[in-house]
Amino acid sequence: xxxxxxxxxxxxxxxxxxxxxxxxxxxxxxxxxxxxxxxxxxxxxxxxxxxxxxxxxxxxxxxxxxxxxxxxxxxxxxxxxxxxxxxxxxxxxxxxxxxxxxxxxxxxxxxxxxxxxxxxxxxxxxxxxxxxxxxxxxxxxxxxxxxxxxxxxxxxxxxxxxxxxxxxxxxxxxxxxxxxxxxxxxxxxxxxx
Numbered sequence: 152x153x154x155x156x157x158x159x160x161x162x163x164x165x166x167x168x169x170x171x172x173x174x175x176x177x178x179x180x181x182x183x184x185x186x187x188x189x190x191x192x193x194x195x196x197x198x199x200x201x202x203x204x205x206x207x208x209x210x211x212x213x214x215x216x217x218x219x220x221x222x223x224x225x226x227x228x229x230x231x232x233x234x235x236x237x238x239x240x241x242x243x244x245x246x247x248x249x250x251x252x253x254x255x256x257x258x259x260x261x262x263x264x265x266x267x268x269x270x271x272x273x274x275x276x277x278x279x280x281x282x283x284x285x286x287x288x289x290x291x292x293x294x295x296x297x298x299x300x301x302x303x304x305x306x307x308x309x310x311x312x313x314x315x316x317x318x319x320x321x322x323x324x325x326x327x328x329x330x331x332x333x334x335x336x337x338x339x340x341x342x343x344x
Contacts, residue, residue: 153191155181157205160198165245169199169253200261203254206246207268210239214275225283226333232276233332234325236306240313241321247310273299289333302332 159180163172174195178188192198217223217231239247254265277299283289305328315321 152181152183152187156183156188156191157198157202160195161202161245161249164199164202164249164253169195169249169256196257196261199249199253200257200265202246203250203257203261203265204268206243206250207265207272209243210236211268211272211275213239214272218275218279225279225286225288228279229283229332230325230329232279233302233306233328234321237309237313237321237325237328240310241315244310247307251307251310273303276302298332305332 156177160172160177163176163180167176172195174185174188177195177198178185192201213235214232217228217235220228220231223231254262257265277295280289280293280295280298284291284293284295309324313319313324319327
């Protein structure tokens with residue numbers, strides 16, 4: 152029942168928003184009672200917290216597994232992580248939207264745990280950039296922290312506009328992003344000033 156409540160809430164929060172969705176609507180969607188809801192959750196906010204925690208923990212687990220592949224270069228790991236984030240748009244788009252859009256409705260004690268997990272995800276990305284610099288795969292002049300924020304900005308907000316069934320596939324978007332990240336957009340010949 153707990154999973155059904157979460158699944159129904161993801162649908163409703165995505166469509167209507169957290170504030171606009173009532174506990175009554177959630178329980179009606181799964182054919183339960185408010186008593187069943189309050190057996191599993193003390194509040195709608197606690198349910199939102201669980202949705203956000205589940206989303207970020209899944210991303211952290213996937214990222215950690217990709218980073219622990221010793222046979223891959225830093226460039227290959229970067230590509231794999233960008234692809235993982237883009238692929239999650241297909242598989243977890245609604246959860247991603249809720250994570251980024253509705254998290255502001257959480258109280259500080261719930262936000263603290265989520266922020267720590269977001270920070271861990273960012274730090275693992277940053278360590279990958281630092282390792283790539285140390286191995287000579289990436290430019291030594293890179294500011295790893297700023298590059299990481301840029302990477303996250305590029306990939307995280309794709310959930311808002313990217314259509315996985317559109318004209319550009321997940322793989323193609325990943326290649327576009329990684330090429331942009333590694334090579335920029337300037338052509339071989341520099342324009343005259």
